[in-house]
Amino acid sequence: MTESPYTLDKLRSTLIRLEDTIIFALIERAQFAMNPCIYEKGALEFNGATGDRNFLEYFFWETEKVHAKVRRYTSPDEYAFTSPLPEPILPKLEFDQFILPDNINVNDQIMEFYVKDILPTICKQSDDKNYGSSATKDIEALQALSKRIHFGKFIAESKFRSNPEEYIRLALANDREKIDELLTNKAVEQKVLERLRRKALVYGQTLDEEQEGTSKHLKIPVDVVVDLYKKWAIPLTKVVEVDYLINRGREAHAAAQRQA
Amino acid sequence: MTESPYTLDKLRSTLIRLEDTIIFALIERAQFAMNPCIYEKGALEFNGATGDRNFLEYFFWETEKVHAKVRRYTSPDEYAFTSPLPEPILPKLEFDQFILPDNINVNDQIMEFYVKDILPTICKQSDDKNYGSSATKDIEALQALSKRIHFGKFIAESKFRSNPEEYIRLALANDREKIDELLTNKAVEQKVLERLRRKALVYGQTLDEEQEGTSKHLKIPVDVVVDLYKKWAIPLTKVVEVDYLINRGREAHAAAQRQA
DSSP states (O other): OOOOTTSHHHHHHHHHHHHHHHHHHHHHHHTSOOOGGGGSTTSSOOSSOOTTOOHHHHHHHHHHHHHHHTTGGGSTTOOOSSOOOOOOSSOOOOOOOOSOOOOOOOHHHHHHHIIIIIHHHHSOSSOOSOHHHHHHHHHHHHHHHHHHHHTHHHHHHHHHHHOHHHHHHHHHTTOHHHHHHHHOOHHHHHHHHHHHHHHHHHHTBOOOSSSTTOOOOBSSOHHHHHHIIIIIIHHHHHHHHHHHHHHHHHHHHHHHHHHO | OOOOTTSHHHHHHHHHHHHHHHHHHHHHHTTSOOOGGGGSTTSSOOSSOOTTOOHHHHHHHHHHHHHHHTTGGGSTTOOOSSOOOOOOSSOOOOOOOOSOOOOOOOHHHHHHHIIIIIHHHHSOSSOOSOHHHHHHHHHHHHHHHHHHHHTHHHHHHHHHHHOHHHHHHHHHTTOHHHHHHHHOOHHHHHHHHHHHHHHHHHHTBOOOSSSTTOOOOBSSOHHHHHHIIIIIIHHHHHHHHHHHHHHHHHHHHHHHHHHO
């Protein structure tokens, strides 16, 4: 028997590792200009039908089709941004059934804050024609953010298991506020933000000069990374967690009713 | 008139920036196990024809088809690993014609050393089933390495322009050794390796604990990054440069003959 990948310690270390991936992706994106035309419908001329999609959405869809074929979206921690997507060509993998499947997907909100609030703070406000490179890095950042935020389902499931009766009661009462309160730990959130600040400071250094560790030039503003979590990633994760627990509690109650 | 993107200073800063991208990609890849089956033909069961390709090659090909459609490979600094690829659906961009087009492409050698020499030194020797994630990170690392190494053409062109007569003479004499000697600057190479060591040390830190900058746990071995450049990237770049200059000198000579 292999060890469960879903102990709270392992969930926590996945979340911490994803912080690095998100910061790396933002640093990588920031080397290119904003290139606003890739986020505007109709701003780029295509030789072919792209329907109602802007360049990033078109490119994202094409990329997700490839990823879907190698079964990315059969994994319970991966959430697609686009649709429709083809079936996998690899045989289905059996994943440990840890979370209860549901339709919760906040990728539209992730796309929205990423393009409107994050990009303008890390990119030069110009057009350097690197449309494909910019979109490639956008996709990496968006996929990592999506994984981080939807990972709330795993955290929520592990909280549910620690106290099912309470969460069933709150779910049936639709008491989102109280669930949110149970999920909130201000001290832990503060530690996350401090760790992000350290990571953004260290990973964002330009180390081209010889004075190791003394570089004052940062590739992205440290505050952007901290705010990204404070204003968007942490609150959206909580939306996912609360949605998950409402559904989870109700389903558990219904299952118990059926058994009684 | 916009500034030329091909001054020696700008070429140099592109090369330095690519070091970060390569290190980030290796760090990202190293979070997954080696997963040797993705590099072996026939090791994974596909529902569909993949011809003679292993999983990485299949996934790479599908990814490059998407990138080709958004004209990645019309850029003079991008070299595809797979073929055949579709035509772009975006109208052609006019690039400054700085280098002379040629067929020099060392991606097969890059794939070879990456899979055989780099991966086993940064990944756990096991199978964690993260095939798609591993291949995605492989593709990022390979594309960045390919760009770095083929960038030698731009450096070679700028050397050619500084002394065309000499390079034409050496090209006609097929004196690869002497060209290689002209391109080699041991002191500069030593500085590159030292900078890489600094970057690998700083970017590879695990910053999960609170002792900022004192982390002793590195996500990839520093020596791997230094050796990657010393044994592979720098020598292969020089192969590209010499090949380029042989072709460049001969073409320049032929053009002069036609004019005379």
